[in-house]
Amino acid sequence: MTDVQGRVAFITGGANGIGLGIARSLARAGVKLALVDLDTDALDRARKELSRVTDVEIYRLDVRDRDEYAAVAQKAEEALGPVSLLFNNAGVATGAPAEKLTYALWDWGIGINLNGVINGIQTFLPRMVERGAGGHVVNTASGSGLAATSSGVLYCTAKYAVVGMSESLNLELAPRGIGVSVLCPGPVATDIVERSAEATPATGAHLSEEQERRGAARRAHMTALLQQGVSTADVGEMVLAAVRANELYIHTDRMMEDFIKRRTKALLDAMPAGSDASRDEVMARSFTVKSSDQKQSS
Ligand SMILES: NC(=O)c1ccc[n+]([C@@H]2O[C@H](COP(=O)([O-])OP(=O)(O)OC[C@H]3O[C@@H](n4cnc5c(N)ncnc54)[C@H](O)[C@@H]3O)[C@@H](O)[C@H]2O)c1
DSSP, X not given: OOOOTTOEEEEETTTSHHHHHHHHHHHHTTXXXXXXXSOHHHHHHHHHHHTTTSOEEEXXXXXXXXXXXXXXXXXXXXXXXXXXXXXXXXXXXXXXXXXXXXXXXXXHXXXXXXXHHHHHHHHHHHHHHHHTOOEEEEEEOOGGGTSOOTTOHHHHHHHHHHHHHHHHHHHHHGGGTEEEEEEEOSOBSSOHHHHHHHHSOOOOOOOOHHHHHHHHHHHHHHHHHHHTSBOHHHHHHHHHHHHHHTOSEEEXXXXXXXXXXXXXXXHHHTSOTTOOHHHHHHHHHHTSOOHHHHHHHO
């Protein structure tokens, strides 16, 4: 059980949507907040609202910018104290079909959805471990990080990586008293589709009026679907409960259940029938992380 009261949280993408929902729940639980985002108007609104409840600092930060990340982390800790709750949440929807992807789109999507998370870990984790005061990291992935969906190759690639990173971090950090959760939301009622469309780098391709119209209709349809999903307030409460209970996986609904079952079955079915069971068992033991190994290497 992580006691969050009085701790300092750093939330990327904290000005809107899920990040703001998490910020609201943490504020009510007595957590001080450093909110970072690209959307400065929304940051101002969030500070105005949340500073009635807790201490809040806001910073404009592009999570892809490592130098800026380090500078903002420094300022946040000087203002609020050591960060021991880290929420790597900023993200964009990147739904272009595989054959329409460009290097610019890959760099943008991986830059925010994966490298942004890596930058948060690189910035804060060494000092969290060094201080020895415990803490918790929540990485926002997606249901599309657990099984392939129609969210697109680029989105699934980044989100799978975030799930793998979180599971591995969880093994390594447990003996150091730092919990790790990976948030894998189903549909959540936010404006991510329109916000991401506005931020998407231009591909240079000329779109006809008809193509523009169909793109806008697709986005409107997706946004309407998301509005039927779970509220950001509910997600905030789920995340707070998972931090307190130190739970690895945070699902917001059961939408992915059948996808995960089918993927797991396909993975198991694909294993060779005639494999040497005793050799596999010895190997599996060697690849299992033991807390005694980690304490020795720390
Ligand atoms: N809404 C959903 O249905 C859903 C489902 C699964 C996963 N997610 C994930 O949840 C996270 C939050 O999404 P959301 O729905 O709240 O979206 P949102 O657009 O409402 O909020 C995301 C925030 O991240 C910020 N942001 C974007 N790029 C940034 C950058 N480079 N640096 C700093 N901030 C940046 C945006 O300005 C915005 O405030 C994302 O990682 C998303 O992939 C959302």
